[in-house]
Amino acid sequence: MPKKAKYLVAPKPKDTKLTKLISGYDENNKKIVAKVIKEKSLTIFLNNQEIVTLMSIGDHPKYLAIGYLLNQNMLKKNDKITKIEFDKDLDVIVIRTRRKTNYEKKLQKKITTSGCAIGTVFGDIYDEIKKIKLKSLKKIKHSWIYEISKKINLTPSLYLETGAIHGCAIIENNNPIIYMEDVGRHNAVDKIAGYMFLKKIRASNKFFYTTGRLTSEMVIKTVKMGVPILISRSGFTSWGVELARNTNLTLIGRAKGKKYLVLAGENRIEYK
Amino acid sequence: MPKKAKYLVAPKPKDTKLTKLISGYDENNKKIVAKVIKEKSLTIFLNNQEIVTLMSIGDHPKYLAIGYLLNQNMLKKNDKITKIEFDKDLDVIVIRTRRKTNYEKKLQKKITTSGCAIGTVFGDIYDEIKKIKLKSLKKIKHSWIYEISKKINLTPSLYLETGAIHGCAIIENNNPIIYMEDVGRHNAVDKIAGYMFLKKIRASNKFFYTTGRLTSEMVIKTVKMGVPILISRSGFTSWGVELARNTNLTLIGRAKGKKYLVLAGENRIEYK
Numbered sequence: 001m002p003k004k005a006k007y008l009v010a011p012k013p014k015d016t017k018l019t020k021l022i023s024g025y026d027e028n029n030k031k032i033v034a035k036v037i038k039e040k041s042l043t044i045f046l047n048n049q050e051i052v053t054l055m056s057i058g059d060h061p062k063y064l065a066i067g068y069l070l071n072q073n074m075l076k077k078n079d080k081i082t083k084i085e086f087d088k089d090l091d092v093i094v095i096r097t098r099r100k101t102n103y104e105k106k107l108q109k110k111i112t113t114s115g116c117a118i119g120t121v122f123g124d125i126y127d128e129i130k131k132i133k134l135k136s137l138k139k140i141k142h143s144w145i146y147e148i149s150k151k152i153n154l155t156p157s158l159y160l161e162t163g164a165i166h167g168c169a170i171i172e173n174n175n176p177i178i179y180m181e182d183v184g185r186h187n188a189v190d191k192i193a194g195y196m197f198l199k200k201i202r203a204s205n206k207f208f209y210t211t212g213r214l215t216s217e218m219v220i221k222t223v224k225m226g227v228p229i230l231i232s233r234s235g236f237t238s239w240g241v242e243l244a245r246n247t248n249l250t251l252i253g254r255a256k257g258k259k260y261l262v263l264a265g266e267n268r269i270e271y272k
Numbered sequence: 273m274p275k276k277a278k279y280l281v282a283p284k285p286k287d288t289k290l291t292k293l294i295s296g297y298d299e300n301n302k303k304i305v306a307k308v309i310k311e312k313s314l315t316i317f318l319n320n321q322e323i324v325t326l327m328s329i330g331d332h333p334k335y336l337a338i339g340y341l342l343n344q345n346m347l348k349k350n351d352k353i354t355k356i357e358f359d360k361d362l363d364v365i366v367i368r369t370r371r372k373t374n375y376e377k378k379l380q381k382k383i384t385t386s387g388c389a390i391g392t393v394f395g396d397i398y399d400e401i402k403k404i405k406l407k408s409l410k411k412i413k414h415s416w417i418y419e420i421s422k423k424i425n426l427t428p429s430l431y432l433e434t435g436a437i438h439g440c441a442i443i444e445n446n447n448p449i450i451y452m453e454d455v456g457r458h459n460a461v462d463k464i465a466g467y468m469f470l471k472k473i474r475a476s477n478k479f480f481y482t483t484g485r486l487t488s489e490m491v492i493k494t495v496k497m498g499v500p501i502l503i504s505r506s507g508f509t510s511w512g513v514e515l516a517r518n519t520n521l522t523l524i525g526r527a528k529g530k531k532y533l534v535l536a537g538e539n540r541i542e543y544k
Contacts (some may be wrong), residue, residue, distance in 0.1 A: 020510040024535035027414070029543045034533055039488065039511040055488070055511075142299070163507030163526065164485040183487065183509055213436040215455065216311065216327070235435030237455055238292040239311040239327075254435065261306055263296035271301045 004151065005176045009195065011157040011167070018057050019162055037162045039183055045094040046074055047101050056187045057158070057165070060180065060195070061086050064187055065093045067194030071221050073125055074103050077197075129220050134248040136204040136228035139270045144174035146258050148209060149233060152176055159211070168192055170227070171207040185212040189221045196225060203227045210234075214253050219243045229268055231255055236263055276423065277448045281467065283429040283439070290329050291434055309434045311455055317366040318346055319373050328459045329430070329437070332452065332467070333358050336459055337365045339466030343493050345397055346375050349469075401492050406520040408476040408500035411542045416446035418530050420481060421505060424448055431483070440464055442499070443479040457484040461493045468497060475499045482506075486525050491515045501540055503527055508535055 012018065019035050026032045040058035044051045044065045051074065056064055062084055069075035075097065083096040106124075148171050158165050158181045166185035170178040170192055178195060182188040189210070196203060203226035210218060210232045216239040222230045223243075229250040236253045241263045244251040250265030262269055284290065291307050298304045312330035316323045316337045323346065328336055334356055341347035347369065355368040378396075420443050430437050430453045438457035442450040442464055450467060454460040461482070468475060475498035482490055482504045488511040494502045495515075501522040508525045513535045516523040522537030534541055 022508070022510065022513055022535055024533055025538045025541070026534075027417075027530060027532050029541070032533065034508065034535060036508045036510045036513060036535070039509050145299075164487075164509055165507075183485075213455075215436070235437075236294070236306065236308045237311050237436055238294065238308045241294055241308060258299060260299050261296055261304065262298075263294055263306060263308070266297045269297070269301075 005155060005179075007155075007177060007179055009178045009180060010155060011159075011179055011181050012059065013156050013158050013161040015059070018059060018158060035162050037158060037164055037183060041091050043090075043092045044068060045092065046103070047094075047096055049101065049103060051103065051107070054187060055183060057182050058091075060191045061088075061093050063180075063191040063194030063198065064182075065095055065194065066197055067190030067192065068187075069095060070193050070197055071125075071190055071224055073128065074101065074106075125220060125224075129223055129243065130246060132223055132247050134204075134223065134226070134228045136226075136268075138205045138228055139268050140207060140229050140250070140252075141174070141270045142272060145231065145252060145255055145260055147174040148176060148207070148231065149255055152179065152209060155179060157181060167211045169209040170196070170201070171209055171231075172205070176209065185210065186217065186221075189218070193221065193225050207231060213237065214240045214244075214251055216240050216243050219247070219249060219251070223247045223249055229265070231260075236261075277427060277451075279427075279449060279451055280471075281450045281452060282427060283431075283451055283453050284331065285428050285430050285433040287331070290331060290430060307434050309430060309436055309455060313363050315362075315364045316340060317364065318375070319366075319368055321373065321375060323375065323379070326459060327455060329454050330363075332463045333360075333365050335452075335463040335466030335470065336454075337367055337466065338469055339462030339464065340459075341367060342465050342469055343397075343462055343496060345400065346373065346378075397492060397496075401495055401515065402518060404495055404519050406476075406495065406498070406500045408498075408540075410477045410500055411540050412479060412501050412522070412524075413446070413542045414544065417503065417524060417527055417532055419446040420448060420479070420503065421527055424451065424481060427451060429453060439483045441481040442468070442473070443481055443503075444477070448481065457482065458489065458493075461490070465493065465497050479503060485509065486512045486516075486523055488512050488515050491519070491521060491523070495519045495521055501537070503532075508533075 021033050022036050039055045043053045080098040085094045165181050167181045168188040169176040180188045180191045207229040208222050208227040213234040214232050214236045219240045231252040233255050244264035250268040254261050293305050294308050311327045315325045352370040357366045437453050439453045440460040441448040452460045452463045479501040480494050480499040485506045486504050486508045491512045503524045516536035522540040526533045
C-alpha cells in the first residue's frame with residue numbers, strides 16, 4: 001500500500017464553521033450530542049443578473065460559483081473574469097466578466113435531472129456534450145482503483161464526522177490531490193470544476209472520483225472538465241452509461257474493496 | 273420478528289421496462305452483464321402551462337406529476353382535478369384543474385436546495401412551512417424502528433437489483449404499506465405524496481421512511497404531507513433539524529440495525 005494522499009485541497013472536518021453540535025437522544029433514550037453538517041445559502045450573480053440560490057456547506061464560495069457557471073455554460077472556457085466579489089453577510093457572490101452576458105431566456109427553460117441535488121441542466125448542454133469525444137490516452141492501472149478508494153476512505157473528512165454529505169476527488173495516478181465535499185453532490189463537483197479552472201490544472205491526465213451515483217449529470221460534468229476516467233463506489237444509470245460511451249469517457253462503478261465494474265471505455269484500464 | 277410487509281404499492285424489480293442489461297467488464301477483465309436502472313423524462317403541464325421536465329424511472333407518472341405540483345404549492349389540497357392526460361410516446365402529462373392557474377412569475381424564482389435531485393423549492397413554501405405545527409399524538413414504539421428498517425431492507429426492490437436508486441415508504445405502525453423508488457429521491461417522495469392525495473390516505477397516523485438524508489427539503493415534504501414522524505438510515509443536516517423542531521416533526525436518523533438518533537420531537541418515541 002502506498003503512502004497517504006498529499007492534497008492540494010482536502011476536507012476540513014475540524015472547521016467548526018461547517019458543523020453544528022445538536023443535542024438529542026439515542027436508541028436507549030440517553031441524551032447525546034450529534035455533530036451535524038451546516039447548510040448555507042449562496043446566491044450567485046453573473047455580472048448584473050441573479051442566476052441561482054444554492055444550498056451549500058459554504059466552504060469555497062468562489063470555486064462553487066465559477067464551477068456552477070462553467071457547468072451551466074454561462075461562463076465560457078475563454079471568458080476573462082474581471083472581478084469576484086463575495087459578501088459573506090449577505091451570502092452573495094458576484095462574478096464579473098469582460099464579455100457582456102444575458103441568460104434571462106436560458107434561465108426560463110431548465111431540465112430537472114435525476115442527479116443528486118441541483119439537478120438542473122440546460123438543454124443546450126446535452127447538445128454540446130454529444131459532440132465531445134474525449135481523446136486522452138491516459139490509462140488507469142487495475143491496482144490503482146483500489147488504492148484510490150482506500151486513500152479517500154482513510155482521509156479525515158466531514159463524511160466521517162457527520163455523514164449526510166457527498167465527496168468528489170481529482171486523482172493523479174493513484175493519488176487523490178483535490179478532495180471536496182458538499183451537501184449536494186453537484187456542488188462538490190462544481191467546486192472542483194471551479195478550482196481546476198482558476199488554477200489552470202490539466203484535466204486530461206487526471207481521474208475523477210465521486211461517492212455518488214454515475215448519472216447523466218455526473219458524466220456531463222466530468223466530460224465538460226475534460227477528465228477521461230470517472231470512478232464511483234456507487235452504481236450506474238442507463239443514460240449515464242450511454243452518454244459515457246458517446247463521449248468516450250471511461251466509467252468505473254460499484255468500486256468496493258477490490259471489486260468494480262467497467263461499463264464504458266474499458267480500453268483505458270490496464271489490467272496488469 | 274413480525275411477518276413480511278403487505279403493500280398497497282411495492283417496488284417492481286422484475287419490471288423489464290424499468291431496467292436495462294448492459295455489457296461490460298469486471299475487475300478480472302471478465303465480460304459481465306450488469307442490470308442498470310433506466311431514466312425517462314417526464315414533462316409536466318398544469319393546465320396550459322409547461323411547469324418542468326423531470327428525469328424519473330417512469331413507473332408512476334400520474335402520482336409523480338400530482339405530488340410534484342402539490343409539493344411545489346401549484347396544486348392546492350382542495351383543488352378539483354378535472355382531467356389527467358398522459359402521452360407515453362411524448363412523455364408528457366397534463367393535469368387539468370377547475371381552478372385557473374398561472375405560475376409564470378413563480379417559475380422564474382427558484383431556490384436550489386441541498387436535497388437530492390430536484391433540489392428546487394420555491395421561497396413561498398418556506399414561509400408556509402414555518403406556520404405549520406404538526407399536532408398528531410401518534411407514537412412510534414422503540415422496537416418498530418428496527419422492524420420497519422428490516423422489512424424495507426428485505427423487500428425485493430430495484431435498489432437490490434440495480435442500485436443507484438432512492439426509496440421512500442409510508443408506514444403504518446410497524447408495517448410499510450407504500451414503498452416507491454426513483455433515481456431522484458425527491459421523485460420517490462413526490463410519487464408517494466401524489467398517491468396519498470389521490471387515494472385520500474390519512475397521513476397523521478403514519479410514518480415516513482427514506483433511504484436518503486434528512487435535509488430541509490425532505491422535512492418540508494413530510495410536513496406538507498402531514499406525516500408526524502420521519503425516519504432515515506442516513507444522516508441529518510442542521511437546517512433539516514431546525515425545520516423539524518419548528519414544525520413539531522419527529523426526526524429519527526442514522527437508523528442502522530438497532531441503533532438510531534432522535535434530534536427532534538422525541539416525545540413521540542415510546543421507549544418501552
